[in-house]
Amino acid sequence: MTTSEPPPSTVVQPGGGRVGDLGDIGVHFKLWGEDTGGALAIVEHPFPVGALVAPHLHTREDEYSIVTEGEIGFRSGDREAVLGPGGYIAKPRGELHAMWNAGAVPARMIEIISPAGFEHFFREVAEIIAAGPAAAGQGGDLAERYGLQFGEPDWLPEIVERFGLTT
Secondary structure (H helix, E strand, C coil): CCCCCCCCCCCCCCCCCCEEECCCCEEEEEECHHHCCCCCEEEEEEECCCCEEEEEEECCCEEEEEEEECCEEEEECCEEEEECCCCEEEECCCCCEEEEECCCCCEEEEEEEECCCCHHHHHHHHHHHHHCHHHHHHHCCHHHHCCEEECCCCCHHHHHHHHCCCC
């Protein structure tokens, strides 16, 4: 009988973990797939006032979000919700969704990605942004490589106007 060893215990202190800029929002890496045997990854996203994550869908993973500060709006499929601290939402793969800061103060959420792997998309985007304008064209196939698809739903302009979002 073959047994595989579980990944070693990983400790991330409050405020710990690698930090990156994704453009509209930030990313704080907490648990990587390597820490969980590929089962899941966890990141935190700070949302400045006016921030919008454009409508997109994942073809390989589900996302589960927990709001920890401020108010974050979510549209997933035909459901819309604004959640404050302690609010949860599941965004299944294959369903177009968007997120935005729905309040007048900075917001933050924890994102659980299952299975793991998509955290590396965030890492690559943050590395391209950190490299500056000279690297701007390097991410051409990034979305395709990670099974990410973007959309322009008819409900987006109304949300942008209602919440005063930056596009």
